[in-house]
Each structure stands twice: as C-alpha cells, then as structure tokens.
Amino acid sequence: MKPEDLLRHPLPTQTSKxxxxxxxxxxxxxxxxxxxxxxxxxxxxxxxxTQFSLQLLLAAQLPAARGGLSxxxxxxxxxxxxxxxxxxxLSLFYQSHIPNNPLDRxxxxxxxxxxxxxxLLSRLDSIISRLNIRLIVIDSIAALFRSEFDNTPLELxxxxxxxxxxxxxxxxxxxxxxxxxxxxxxVVDVIESSGNLRIGNSGFLCSSGRRVCPALGLSWANCVNIxxxxxxxxxxxxxxxxxxxxxxxxxFIRVIFAPHLPDCSCEFVIEREGVLGVNR
Amino acid sequence: MEVSSLPISASQRGKxxxxxxxxxSSLSSVSPSQLAQDLKISENEALEILKVASRRSELDITxxxxxxxxxxxxxxxxxxxxxxxxxxxxxxxSDLDDILGGGINCKEVTEVxxxxxxxxxxxxxxxxxxxxIPADYGGLEGKAVYIDTEGSFMxxxxxxxxxxxxxxxxxxxSFLRKDSKDSQACQIRKDPxxxxxxxxxxxxxxxxxxxxxxxxxxxxxxxxxxxxxxVIDSITFHFxxxxxxxxxxxxxxxxxxxxxxxxxxxxxxxxxxxNQVTTKYSEGSxxxxxxxxxxxxxxxxxxxxxxxxxxxRCAHIDKSPSMRSASAPYAVTGRGIRNCASNSKRVKMM
Numbered sequence: 001m002k003p004e005d006l007l008r009h010p011l012p013t014q015t016s017k018x019x020x021x022x023x024x025x026x027x028x029x030x031x032x033x034x035x036x037x038x039x040x041x042x043x044x045x046x047x048x049x050t051q052f053s054l055q056l057l058l059a060a061q062l063p064a065a066r067g068g069l070s071x072x073x074x075x076x077x078x079x080x081x082x083x084x085x086x087x088x089x090l091s092l093f094y095q096s097h098i099p100n101n102p103l104d105r106x107x108x109x110x111x112x113x114x115x116x117x118x119x120l121l122s123r124l125d126s127i128i129s130r131l132n133i134r135l136i137v138i139d140s141i142a143a144l145f146r147s148e149f150d151n152t153p154l155e156l157x158x159x160x161x162x163x164x165x166x167x168x169x170x171x172x173x174x175x176x177x178x179x180x181x182x183x184x185x186x187v188v189d190v191i192e193s194s195g196n197l198r199i200g201n202s203g204f205l206c207s208s209g210r211r212v213c214p215a216l217g218l219s220w221a222n223c224v225n226i227x228x229x230x231x232x233x234x235x236x237x238x239x240x241x242x243x244x245x246x247x248x249x250x251x252f253i254r255v256i257f258a259p260h261l262p263d264c265s266c267e268f269v270i271e272r273e274g275v276l277g278v279n280r
Numbered sequence: 281m282e283v284s285s286l287p288i289s290a291s292q293r294g295k296x297x298x299x300x301x302x303x304x305s306s307l308s309s310v311s312p313s314q315l316a317q318d319l320k321i322s323e324n325e326a327l328e329i330l331k332v333a334s335r336r337s338e339l340d341i342t343x344x345x346x347x348x349x350x351x352x353x354x355x356x357x358x359x360x361x362x363x364x365x366x367x368x369x370x371x372x373x374s375d376l377d378d379i380l381g382g383g384i385n386c387k388e389v390t391e392v393x394x395x396x397x398x399x400x401x402x403x404x405x406x407x408x409x410x411x412x413i414p415a416d417y418g419g420l421e422g423k424a425v426y427i428d429t430e431g432s433f434m435x436x437x438x439x440x441x442x443x444x445x446x447x448x449x450x451x452x453x454s455f456l457r458k459d460s461k462d463s464q465a466c467q468i469r470k471d472p473x474x475x476x477x478x479x480x481x482x483x484x485x486x487x488x489x490x491x492x493x494x495x496x497x498x499x500x501x502x503x504x505x506x507x508x509x510x511v512i513d514s515i516t517f518h519f520x521x522x523x524x525x526x527x528x529x530x531x532x533x534x535x536x537x538x539x540x541x542x543x544x545x546x547x548x549x550x551x552x553x554x555n556q557v558t559t560k561y562s563e564g565s566x567x568x569x570x571x572x573x574x575x576x577x578x579x580x581x582x583x584x585x586x587x588x589x590x591x592x593r594c595a596h597i598d599k600s601p602s603m604r605s606a607s608a609p610y611a612v613t614g615r616g617i618r619n620c621a622s623n624s625k626r627v628k629m630m
Contacts, residue, residue, distance in 0.1 A: 003496035006482045006489060011435050013473075030436065037431045153561045160558075164521040171431050172485040197568065198588045200397035221396040222517075222556045225432045257397025259405075260434035262614060 015260075018135060018180040019067025020052070021059045024277025028253065028266045032067060033180045035134070038170055038223070040141075042185040042214035043230035044207045047251055048270055049184040050079070052230075053137045054087050055274045056182055057106050058094045060135035066097055069180070071134030072105040076117065078143040082108060093273045107131065114144050114162050121169040128177050135180045136170070142186035142215040160219035167223035183224065187212040200227060200256035201263035207231035214256075227256040253277075283307070286332055295319045296329070307333045308365075312416070313457075327416065367420050369411050369509060369550055371403065372445070373617045375608040376595050380584075383410075386420075386508065386550045389540050389579065391515075393555040393570040394586030399593055399612045400554040401432045403586075404511040406617045407552055408479050409441050411509040414470075417449050422508025422549075423478040425497070429490060429517045433481065442475035444615035480504070487518035487532070494536050501547045510543070514554040516571045530575050537579030553580060592620060 017032035026032050033039050033056065043049045057075055062068025075082075091102040098105075111117050117138070127133070145162075149155045174181045190211040199221050205212050207230075214220075214227065221227070230253050237248045254265035267278040282303060283296050299318045301307055307315075307330060316326035354362075368383030377383050384390055384407060394400055408426050413419025426433060449470075480500070484490045501507050515536075523529040544551045559566040570577070570585070577583070583599035589609070596607040609620040 003482075003489070003492040004500070006484060006493055008481050008483060009477075011438075011476050011479065011481055013435060013439075013476075015435055034434070161520065161522040164517070168486070168518060168521055175431055175483055175485065197395065199395050203588065203591070218395070218557070218559060219520075222520075222558075224396075225430065227397070259401045259432045260437040 016069070016178065017067070018056065018069055019059050019062065021055060021062070021067070021274065022268075022276050024266060024279060025253070025268065025275070026067065028255070028261075028264060028277065030261060033182060034226070034260070035069070035178045035180045036175045037225035038167060038174065038181045038183060039226040039228065040183050040185050040214070040224040041228045041230060042187055042256075044187045044210075044212060044232070047207065047230045047232045048268070048275060049230060050083060050139055051086075051270050051275050053139045053182065053184060054083065054090055056135060056180075057087070057137060058090055058102055060180070061094070061098050061102055061105050063097065069134040071132050072107065073135035073137065074107045074109070074128075074131075074133050075137045075139065076109050076111050076120065077137075077139045078111040079140055080110070082110070084108075089272065090274055107133070111138075111144060113148065114166065117144060118162070118166060118169065121166065121173070124173060125176075128173065128179070134178065135182070136173070138181075138183045140184040140186055141166075141220070142184075145216060146186075160217075163216070163220045163223050185220075186215045188215045202229075202254070202256065205229060205231065205256075206233075208234060226258040226261075228258075229254050229256045283333075286329075286336060288329055288332055292319075292321070292325070292329060295321065304333055304337050308337065331415075366548075367418070369407055369420060370413070370418075371610075371617055372406055372410060372448075373608075373610040373619050375619050376610050376617070379595070379597055379603065379606040379608045380582075381603050384509075384550050384552060385582070386548050387544050388581040389537070389544055389551045389553060390582040390584065391553045391555055391570070391580035392584045392586065393557055395557055395568075395588070398586040398588065399610070399617065400586060401430075401513055402437075402612045403617055404513045404552060404554055405433065405438050405441055407509055407550075408511050409438065409445050409475055409616070411550070412475055412478050413445065413449070417452060420508045421506075423480065423504060423506045425480045425482070425500070425507055425510045427482045427484060427490075427493060427510070427512045429484045429512070430514055431483070432513060435476065438476055438479065439472050440614065441616040442472035445475070446470055446472065447615075480507070484518070490518055491532065491536065494539055497543055498539075498546075501543065501549065505547070507547070507549060509550045509552065510540075511552045512554065514556055516554075516556045519572060520556075520558075530573070533572060533576055533579065537576070540579075541581075 016035045018035065019032045020026055020029065041049050041052055053075065057073045060069050060071055060073040063070045088103065094102045109120065145159060149159045170181050173179055187207065190213050197218060230251065233250045235248050235250060237246055250267060251269065252265055252267050255261045255263060267280055268275055269278055283301055284293060286293065296319065312323050312327040312330055315330065316323040319326065366386055368385050370377055370383040392400055392403060408424035411420050411422045411424050415421045482493050484493060497510065519529060519533065540551050556571045557568055558571045560569040581601060585596045585598045587594055587596065592609045593611060594607050594609050597603050597605050611618050611620045
C-alpha cells in the first residue's frame, strides 16, 4: 500500500444512496442515506428510531431500480428485545420486490458492551464481503455507553477515545465496502443551568414539550457525518361539541447537520407498512 | 526592467512603448481591458502580454534572492512586496474576506475550528473550488488537494458549489463588459465537472495513512505545480483515538505541522487545516477549546474559530501575525459560503 493509492482521481460523480422507501423522506435526504459515511438518527424513545432502522434493513435489499443496494444488512442491537414481529410485519410489504424471503438476508447480533462492539467490528471485514452486506445499523449506540462510565474526567476521556475508535472502524468499513452506516442515539434532557452548547442547525431541540439534546455529548457529535433528529409534538384535538378530545402525536424529522443537506424538516407517520413522510 | 526585453512580438512592443508603457512596473497595476483600450488590441492579446510581464517580474524576484548573502534569504522589503502582490483565496463571503485581509493567504497554514455542523467542511469545499477561479476573475487558477479523514466530503455538494461559482463569474462577466463588444473574449469555458477534476481527493482511514500522505505531499505537489491549496478535513479525527503515549502524539503532530509549514512556504500554497473542538477540564469546570492540546496551537500561522452567535454563524480570528483579532458573520447557503442575509440587507438599505 502506497500513499498514492489513497488518491481518488477523477472523483466519482455521485455518492450511492440507500432509499428510505418513501419518496418524501428520500427528497428530504436528497435520495436517501449516503454510503461511505455514518448517519445518526437521534430521538427520544417511542418516536420512531427503531422503525426507521427496521425499514432501512429491508430497503437495503431492494434492487437498485427501487433505490436499494440489493444487498444484505446487519443489525447490531443493544436495546432489548429486538422487535422481530414488527420486522416480519414490515417484510410482507417488501416480498414482491425481493427474490428471496427478506428476513433471510437480515443478520442480527445483540451487543453487550462497547468493547464487545469494537471486537465485533474488528472481525467483520471477511463477513461483510462473504454475506454481501451493504448496511450496518447500530440500535442504539447510547444504550451501550449509558451505564458503564462514571462522570469523572478520566472516565470521560476513556469514553470519548472509545467513540473515536468505534467511529473510525465504522468509517473505514463504510468506505472500503461502500456501506451505509446508520447509528441511532437517545436524547437527554437539557437542564437550563448547564452550559448550552449549540450543535447544528437548531439551538433548541424539543420533543414532547421537553428540551432535549442527543446523548453522548460533543465528542460523539464529532464522530458522525450526518445527524438527523426525530421529535414528537402532542396536540389535543378538539372534538365537535367542545368535548376534550384525544391527544394526537405528530412526528417530525429534521436535518441537524449534514455536509450535503440544508436545514430542512418533514412530518412523518408510522403506518402498518412503515414510516412515511407527510406533505402538509 | 525595460519592456523591450519582454519576449513579445515587435509590433506589440512598439505599441506598448508608444502608449507610454516603458517599464515592467508600469504594467503591474493595469487591467487587461484598460491595456486593450490603450493599445487598441483585443483583450485576449492584452491578457497575454500581462501574463508574460508578470512571469518576468516573478523571475526578477528570484534573481534578486540569488544575490543575497545567504542563498534563499530575502530582505523584509522584498517579502513585503511579495506579500502585497500575492493573490488570496476568497471565501466567497466578503465580510469574512474583509477581516482576513482578502481571503486565505498562500504560504501560510490556516487552522479552522468549530463545533460539528458549523460549516468547517463547507468552508473546506468552498476553498477547494475557489482556488480554481481563473486569473481574469482575480483568482489563483490553481488546483486543490483535499485530504478527507472523516468521510464528510460529498461530491454532490462540491458540484453545487462549483455551479454557483461559475454563475457568479458569468454575472461578473456580463456586469463588467456590459457595453463592450469584446464580451465573447472572456466567455467562461468552465464546467462544474472541470472543477471537480481539479480536486485531488485522498481518503484517509488511519493516522498512519495520514502521516504517509502528508510525507508524500511534497513529491505530489512538485509533480503537480499548479496545486495552490491543500485542505485537510480534519487534522484531528485519527489522533483522538486512544493514544496511550501522549508524548508520541505530540511528536507526531509536531512533525506533521513542520512538514506542512515547509510545504506551504516552498510551493507557495495555502494549507487549510480543519480542527474539531473539545471540552477541556480546568479549575473544576469544562471549557470549550480546539482539540489536540496547547502545543498544537503553535502549528498554524492563522487560527480561525467558527461559532454560533444566536442564530448566526460567525468566524473569529483567534491568531494571526498580520490581522487584528476580529469577528464576522457568514452564512452557509445552497450556493456555498456567503454573506449573512441580514447583513446584505443592511448594505442595500444604505
């Protein structure tokens, strides 16, 4: 290997992208999740991170004509249990476009700890090419790190150096094999008195009426290329006759930062057939 | 230096002298269109003459260097002359250019730091495009090396910025030559694809590769003399993973910094290093600071910090030997880095 081998000239004209299998969401992301980089989806629980992940695991198998990568996908999950029934339900909508049973080409691996993830990633190279994997989903990165570290400077340093190791490994594999890498992240509440560091397009992220920000802090934010944020707004629907109606949740997705996307957002709903953008 | 020594045709020489352009210095501050008018020749021809003249005066500078006491030494006066004549790379945001004294300077290492999403990569891509602006439009007409350590360089985005850059040049063209019949002469024959072809893109996946490519740059640039800007996005990423031996890290970074400084000087090119920010624990509290530690802050000539001021993006000159510390707002738009919308409105109102 020589330094001149790292030169890529001329540049490819297009980055390949993985569809979200919804034209509106694809439009928001200019075609989908780009390959070769790490995309983070951050949201509080119950907004739809895992729904997005499951949808992508299936979409990766779609043929290129439908915006997929016609490849297998790998899901590393740290939030238990894995929603296999929901995955099965979703897969029924993909069967007609995919030659084999879609569930056969989704590989699932539970994660126990950050070191376990790192160990797994270092053994992944041969597996990726053997199984023709083009998508890795980690759901979620925050759950791995939540309990293991104390809030002391030394521990935080150890934690952030693990972030960079994991991210660097993922980026290496992403660019070597043309993988799309999607990492979900949880959010934490923002306490007013604490220093307010703005990262990305919005200084003020709200979900369910609470001020939140993606978990794992500034050093992890340096490790991802694209950050998407999902949030929920609750609305009381007034019924006729002045009765107090149901609480209706509306869901939104927004680009917090991305090298190729402007600040934009879109409403979405979760239906039986998956996550769908809404034009309102 | 007399005009008569220039390698141009006799008729051109005659026209020059009869119009009063007898010395090389008289040609140094004249625009191609003015020269064309004075000599009653086409603008292209005028441009050719100016190019020959500027090449000759560059040679003069090196000649003077040779008779200095120590080989390669220059007097401060020569250096000042050289710096004043050097072209800077515009950032496409005039407010930012103003505080930078016209843009990013060649022969210097400029570090740009800020939080994720503030626009470091955007500025990096913008500069890789802007360094290619032709000399007729006040650019360097150079090529760029882009060293991507994070995977954030997006071809689509570079294409978009290149398209906007061409549009701006066209607009400038039609504005400048509104009543000239010679408008065909300087038509832009550039395509966004050409801009992308002039970016040498290296994708780096480890710090070993990063050091190897930086060592190789000298050879690469000497083979590609038209490279005028090197962007490293980011210098930091691979150096933040678990370096047990921090002294080794400092040594590696120090060596890299020296190489880059030397490269900038020898090949007269601008080096732009993008850096991340981190929190620093001191006196019981966490503070925001650029990554890689205190010794790294000596590695660059200029240091620009990008930050949020409310809803506005701002750039602050944190370190510079020649510019005073100042801040300016900028915006990241679909067309690239530009002035803040609110600011340009203010200008229009005046």
